[in-house]
Amino acid sequence: MATINFSVNGTSHAIDTDPLRRLLDILREDLKLTGVKEGCGEGECGACSVLKNGILVNSCMIPIGTCEGTEIITPEGLRETVQGKAIIDAYGESGAVQCGFCTPGMMMATEALLRKNPSPSEGEAREALSGNLCRCTGYDMIIDGVLKAAERGKGLW
Amino acid sequence: MNKKISTSIKRVDAGIKTGGAARYIGDIPFDGLLYGKIVRSSRARATIKSVSVPALPEGYYYIDAKDIPSGGRNRIEMIKDDWPVFADEQVRFIGETLGLLVGPDRKELNRLRDEVQVEYEDLTPVFSIEESEALKGGPIHGEDNTYADYRLKKGDPDAAFAKAARVIEDTVRTGFQEHIYMEPQGVVARTEDDGKLGIFFSGQCPFYVRHAVSATMGVPEDQVRVQQAVTGGAFGGKEHYPDVISTPLAVAARKIGKPIGLFFDRVEDISFTPKRHPSVTRFKTALDEEGNILGMDIDVRIDAGAYESCSMVVLQRAIFSVNSVYNIPNVKIRGRAFATNNVPSDAYRGFGAPQGLFAIEAHMSHLARAIKVDELKLKQQYLLKQGDVTVTNGRIHEEVKLPEIIQRIDEMSGYSKKLKEYTPGSWKGVGVSLFNHGSGFTGNGEQEIIKGVVKMRKRADGLVDLLVSNVEMGQGLQTTFRKIAAMVLELPVDSVVYNDPNTDLVPDSGPTCASRSIAVVGYLVQEAAKKLKDRWKESDIVEVRQQYEPPEGLIPWDQANLQGDAYPSYGWGANVIEVEVDPLTYEVTTKGIWAVHDVGVAIDEKVVEGQVDGGIIQALGYGSLEKLEVKEGRFQQKTMADYTIPTTMDFPKIKSALVDNPYEYGPFGAKGAGELVFDGAAAAFADAVQMAINGDVKQIPVTPEYIMEVREDGNN
């Protein structure tokens, strides 16, 4: 057992737990942040994507012990921001959402991309989302959503 | 085109899903939830001698067939009921359910599961269609290992073969495909306050689950209440399989008296849930001196796995699809579904049609190569037209717009031009496929088995309840159904209330499958809305009901002989794919993807385009990347790292268009779309590769290893 101090969506937490537990489980089970999804549990699908100190990570691959002092943003946090709202709107208009299970992770990957590169090309958007799998959409409309968010949200990132 | 209905609106579920607020089955809190873990067979075919369960800690339980209440049955009542809830006496595949461990801690459940000792007496298993047909180890099912053995005949094939100047033989194979719905299987069962058994699940068919659970428990159907949760993809993989896991879970929940959740992780899901049926199709085609097709003799065999479940219906669709859009004058077809000791095969988007359609497209392209004619010209010579006879001696009742579809796709893709420009074998290729897909259940299933009902209610607050059992699973039904009702009623879309179905609150409008939701149930929604509109002023609360009736003018279906109109209407399409093959590594790069479809009328253009994009990419996975091998009854690919589905980087942007062709008995003229859009891409891809390498491609997936084989064969 260890006490882990970290912040999630701007709120500080001190959690006593086994440091080997996955960040994904801490978020979903302990903090009830179920916007973070488990699609594979092995770092392949990106459904569990969150930002850890601003960097896109698969929370299923992160032991909570490595999160001491970090800032985590989940879909629940991002959706409250202007940037998150811009992405949600752009996804909706582009038809980027079908079953939706991959989508919160896609939104996180989009945010991570736009922070680094606020006006990506189609190729750059494809590359940035290549770690996030979607079985429904064939990706074209998700990529449209990313480009639309960048265009509409100019100046936000 | 009915512009008004086709004009896209923002999907009603987009915002809540993107932000992570939508609640899938694993996101719903249940007080005091216990977990279930399935104890599975490690043998493919064996007699169970004994099962010994370790001493269980306080609060842990082991549930098996002995716990099924009296009056219940140890059978999962799906289309067939041969699959037991808990294996009894024998196991027929690796992963079959022996029992269920239940308790509060999942790690502890895994430990306990590993300690269950099972003593088996092994029997000789069969793992392929060939071994099954040879009855290796004695039959698993019946006397000849076939769950179904069908024969169809159109025209006079024997006379055609007697006249033939030449007969060309060809064998085409397709592999397993795993659904990879992004959300793995999950179900929760509990006893509700009113004493009913409550089932919450991710899936397609709430009334299938209700039926299966009530039969296992030996209680009337209305004592089971099934609630669908937001569903993270299904593609047929959640059509019957939720029955397989909700039945043992219901037994456990009743016995233990606490809510229990059964959630698969990805490895368990890939390893033990059903797949698309592998197929082997052998053609013999009779040609005259000029190369005209006189007749075909076709033998279709599919690997149905350890239990039949719905395989005979899959086989029906496969054999009805094996002449696709072509009017071959004289045909005989035999189709067989074989029992093996592999994981049972089951529904997957297209339900047998993709296998049949791939086979005929590959064969037509091989014929064209063999007799050295232009492939598309050969195909165009035999296109079905309105009034033509199908392989079940039914008719095509609608106008067939394939000529327009072909012209459109040629303009969009430059197919004919590229065909002239690229030399076969120059590592560049362009391929084409044509296809159709019957909407709704096969034969008389809609009127004899399903008998779908829709209800609609005007509420005192002015909103309208749309009461149907069909589910949103990503395909956009929450949006399209509301649009249909709202447009008829001339109300805003958000005044139509359509919740994830609960079997206590909605009538049985049938399952969400078979491209029937829009084509069949959507029409009932439209008709119900018309009724409600007529009666709107009657009172504050008005409820209407609409039941399915078959369209007029069909040739009646004879189920015993599979004769008549198999489907009232079809969607139609063409795909063109352009590739480059690396001459050293045989890696294929897809350079362009084009698609034109006739889905009647699009209820929402963006929703249909989303289906087109997703269907094509899933089919390109099937055709190129998604290799799933079975060895001794175990899938060799168990993770998403081993079984690779397309990513954002694998394929370029798709260019697609729709051809308008309103269908009289579809809502606003719409026909089914969800499966049609899966049907053509694998064949167009394989066709493009065979031009690039100038060798016949006879199987999917077309991997670099397979391309090497074709090249080496060609050089010998």
Ligand code: FES
């Ligand atoms: S669940 Fe973490 S990458 Fe798939």
Ligand code: FES
């Ligand atoms: S929308 Fe279903 S997996 Fe992406």
